[in-house]
Amino acid sequence: MSAIATQSANLRSDALTRATRIIGRILLYGILIFMSLWFIAPLFWMFMSSFMPLEQVGVFPVEWIPRVWQPENYTDALKFWKFGTTFRNTMIITIFSLVGDIGSCTLVAYGFARFRFPFRDTLFLILLATLMLPFAVRLIPVYAAYDAIGWIDTFYPLIVPNFFGNAFYIFICRQFFLGIPQDLLDAAKIDGASEFRIFTQVMIPLAKPAIVVIAILSFQNSWNDFLGPLIYLKDPDLHTLAIGLYKFTSLPGQGGIYNQQMAASVMMVLPVLIVFFMFQKQFIQGANLSGMKG
Amino acid sequence: MATAFGSQFSALRGRRRERWSDLSPMRKREAKFGFLFIAPWFIGVLLFALFPFVASFVLSFTKYNIVAPPRWVGAEHYEHIFTDDPLFLKSLRNTAVYVGGSVAIRIVLGFALALLLNTKVRFLGLWRTLFYVPSVVPIVALSIVWLYVLNARAGLLNWFLGFFGISRIRWFADPDFAMLAFLIMSTTWVGVTMVIFLAGLQGIPEEYYDAAKIDGANMVQRLWRVTIPLMTPTIYLNVLINIIGAFQVFTQVFIMTGGAPRDATRTYVLHLFDHAFQYLPPQMGYSSALAWILFMIIFAFTAVIVASSQRWVFYQGGEE
Numbered sequence: 001m002s003a004i005a006t007q008s009a010n011l012r013s014d015a016l017t018r019a020t021r022i023i024g025r026i027l028l029y030g031i032l033i034f035m036s037l038w039f040i041a042p043l044f045w046m047f048m049s050s051f052m053p054l055e056q057v058g059v060f061p062v063e064w065i066p067r068v069w070q071p072e073n074y075t076d077a078l079k080f081w082k083f084g085t086t087f088r089n090t091m092i093i094t095i096f097s098l099v100g101d102i103g104s105c106t107l108v109a110y111g112f113a114r115f116r117f118p119f120r121d122t123l124f125l126i127l128l129a130t131l132m133l134p135f136a137v138r139l140i141p142v143y144a145a146y147d148a149i150g151w152i153d154t155f156y157p158l159i160v161p162n163f164f165g166n167a168f169y170i171f172i173c174r175q176f177f178l179g180i181p182q183d184l185l186d187a188a189k190i191d192g193a194s195e196f197r198i199f200t201q202v203m204i205p206l207a208k209p210a211i212v213v214i215a216i217l218s219f220q221n222s223w224n225d226f227l228g229p230l231i232y233l234k235d236p237d238l239h240t241l242a243i244g245l246y247k248f249t250s251l252p253g254q255g256g257i258y259n260q261q262m263a264a265s266v267m268m269v270l271p272v273l274i275v276f277f278m279f280q281k282q283f284i285q286g287a288n289l290s291g292m293k294g
Numbered sequence: 295m296a297t298a299f300g301s302q303f304s305a306l307r308g309r310r311r312e313r314w315s316d317l318s319p320m321r322k323r324e325a326k327f328g329f330l331f332i333a334p335w336f337i338g339v340l341l342f343a344l345f346p347f348v349a350s351f352v353l354s355f356t357k358y359n360i361v362a363p364p365r366w367v368g369a370e371h372y373e374h375i376f377t378d379d380p381l382f383l384k385s386l387r388n389t390a391v392y393v394g395g396s397v398a399i400r401i402v403l404g405f406a407l408a409l410l411l412n413t414k415v416r417f418l419g420l421w422r423t424l425f426y427v428p429s430v431v432p433i434v435a436l437s438i439v440w441l442y443v444l445n446a447r448a449g450l451l452n453w454f455l456g457f458f459g460i461s462r463i464r465w466f467a468d469p470d471f472a473m474l475a476f477l478i479m480s481t482t483w484v485g486v487t488m489v490i491f492l493a494g495l496q497g498i499p500e501e502y503y504d505a506a507k508i509d510g511a512n513m514v515q516r517l518w519r520v521t522i523p524l525m526t527p528t529i530y531l532n533v534l535i536n537i538i539g540a541f542q543v544f545t546q547v548f549i550m551t552g553g554a555p556r557d558a559t560r561t562y563v564l565h566l567f568d569h570a571f572q573y574l575p576p577q578m579g580y581s582s583a584l585a586w587i588l589f590m591i592i593f594a595f596t597a598v599i600v601a602s603s604q605r606w607v608f609y610q611g612g613e614e
Contacts, residue, residue: 028410035407036424039485043428045450046439057442062453104334111331115324118314127335130343134542134592136563136585140570140578141349142342147360164338195327224432226545231571242434246549249438258442265435276430280423283430287486288493 046269050074050262057258070259074267077260080251083267085237086244093158093229093240094222100162101169101218102211108165109173110199114185124174130167135227143231157232158225162218169214172289176210177203213286216279223272241268354583359575371583382584384557385565391473392561393540396480400536401529404487409521411488412495422492426485437549440479444550451478466551469558476559479546487532494528495521526607534599541592562588 045064049057050073052066077083112124146157180203188198204211229240239247245268249261276283317325329336354371356364375382411421428436443450446464455463465475498521506516522529544563547553553560553568566588570581 028413028415031410032415032421036421038481039425039428041450042436042439042443042482043431045443046435049442058448060448060453061456062448062450104338108332108335111328115328115331116321117325117328120328123332123336126339130339132538132592132596133343133347134538134585134589136542136566137350137589138342138346139350139567140353140582140585141346143570144349144353144358144360144578145345161338161342163334164342165335167335170335199331220430224434226434226549242432245434245438261438262442265438269431269435272430272432273427276427284422284426284489287426287489 043269046262046265049259050266052259054257054259057262073259073263077248077264077267080260081244081248081264082236082239083241083244083264086239086241089155089233089238090223090240090242093155094219096155096159097162097222098215098218100159101166102214104163104165105169105173105214106204106207106211107199109170109177110203112170113174113177127167127170131171139231146232152232153235153238154232155238158222158228166218169217172213172286173207173210175289176207180206209282209285212279212282213289216275216282217286219275220272350582350585353579354586356579358578358582360578361575364579367579371580372587374580375583375587381557381560381565385560385562388473388558388560389541389543389562392476392480392543393537395473395477396540396543397533397536399477399480400484400487401532403481403484404532405491405525405529407484407488408491408495409517411492422485422489425488428482429485431482433545434549436482437546440482440546441550444475444479466559467555469555472551472555472558476543476547476550487536490532491525491528494525498524523608524610527609530599530603530607534596537595537599538592541588541595 045062048064048066051069051071052063052073053068053070056063056067112120112127142157146152151157184202184206185198188202193201224242225240226242226246229243230246233239233243236247245264248264314322314325353364355366355368357367358364407425411418415421431439442448444465446452446462446467449465451465452462463471465471502520502524503516506520511519542563543561544567547559547561547564548567551559553564562584566581566584569577569584
């Protein structure tokens with residue numbers, strides 16, 4: 001009797017835990033789906049409305065699928081926005097900055113990781129401290145200095161600083177170098193390789209994963225930068241994608257052409273998304289490194 | 295990085311300073327190469343950090359419009375800021391709202407989402423990607439898209455809120471709602487914080503949870519007694535990074551509202567930027583004073599958080 005009672009009680013509690021687990025899972029996936037929609041909806045709408053006729057963009061309740069697909073929104077947007085010029089300018093700045101960042105940051109990181117010298121730890125502490133210096137404090141003197149040497153309306157202010165290292169990228173790279181076994185270097189030294197040969201032929205190839213992360217962060221930084229090009233580049237022929245897009249949407253009389261604005265936005269976002277989906281793992285790694293490692 | 299900072303400090307403490315003359319020729323050679331390798335950064339720090347840091351302090355005591363050389367005015371700007379610039383306080387208050395709100399959103403929502411994704415959920419990679427994608431979108435494009443998300447008449451947000459019976463809010467026309475609109479927009483970047491937290495959560499050894507379960511700890515207790523204490527270093531660093539970032543919020547406000555309506559979204563850096571680059575003649579000296587006050591505020595916050603961290607940040611024994 002009692003055995004049967006406990007068994008049925010067990011069954012009941014089993015069913016109960018199973019039910020709560022199922023409800024829990026439904027709730028969990030419900031929340032995840034809701035949050036995904038929250039994050040994706042604005043981007044999805046940007047993409048869809050870039051193909052919509054203008055009168056559809058402003059309707060309420062919101063419509064998601066173009067009634068008529070209008071790819072000419074893109075060609076129309078290009079009439080007012082020198083996409084080719086701004087794209088080329090952005091590419092020039094991005095590529096040179098990338099080269100500068102990778103070159104300088106691997107060098108400096110290697111210096112901090114592999115050599116003993118007086119004040120090394122103090123200097124590295126200073127490096128970490130510069131991460132906390134607000135850009136607003138540096139903005140004006142740096143601008144004034146560029147103005148004094150005639151660098152306003154050139155790409156130099158956006159490229160040259162990257163050749164002097166970026167504290168955060170140096171930090172990432174140093175952590176990576178510290179993880180490479182000393183034996184490898186000793187072997188190279190015994191073979192008579194010079195310090196620079198060890199650096200370029202042993203360390204750089206080994207550091208490829210860290211370099212890819214730096215490359216992605218650097219690319220994102222230059223491609224998305226707004227404030228820098230805004231103050232340094234006044235000549236429309238030098239504008240970057242970010243500034244071109246901003247100017248396009250704030251042109252007098254263009255304020256209402258939502259579908260073309262969305263088309264223009266898609267054109268700027270697409271390259272970034274392509275790079276993101278190609279190097280997703282490294283993007284996530286980059287975010288992680290910024291947040292926790294060390 | 296928080297731990298790196300801490301270990302860097304402790305490495306400095308109690309170490310005998312090496313004198314150059316004490317070094318062996320081998321060590322001297324090594325040190326020379328070390329200096330050579332870090333030279334680019336060292337020059338960079340002098341040019342792009344130390345020089346502007348000092349120069350902006352000096353400039354903050356001058357009237358400077360770029361064209362003419364700076365003219366010394368003493369503490370005039372600071373006096374003006376504290377006694378006669380209503381927009382200083384207003385922009386500081388708006389910024390405080392943004393800092394408090396957006397940091398809370400990023401930490402709480404980011405942590406909650408990371409916890410959800412850490413429950414052996416299916417399609418983990420897919421969810422992570424979906425949450426992360428908006429934060430890689432260039433901020434100019436994002437601002438343009440969010441202008442329509444927040445459009446009063448036909449925007450996505452009002453459409454969504456309509457399902458809950460909330461009537462249309464005129465986000466950027468109503469001073470009471472304009473800053474809230476930017477806070478809602480700041481959810482865009484929650485994915486970054488979430489990814490960081492998720493990696494931290496995945497690093498917590500399963501044994502800790504097993505031990506807690508054997509001791510009879512329920513889910514809430516495991517969260518409070520195991521997960522959160524072990525995550526405090528990550529939480530600490532993210533609070534720090536996000537506060538420093540949030541104090542400098544600029545681009546989206548500049549593009550979307552320019553401070554409107556009635557300066558309800560005028561943030562501190564926007565105020566500073568306008569003085570330096572929008573007003574004619576440019577008031578670079580005044581702007582530098584504003585920048586230095588911002589630096590002091592951020593520094594004070596950083597110092598308080600770093601000092602308090604000893605009380606609430608828990609490092610696992612043995613870890614550096």
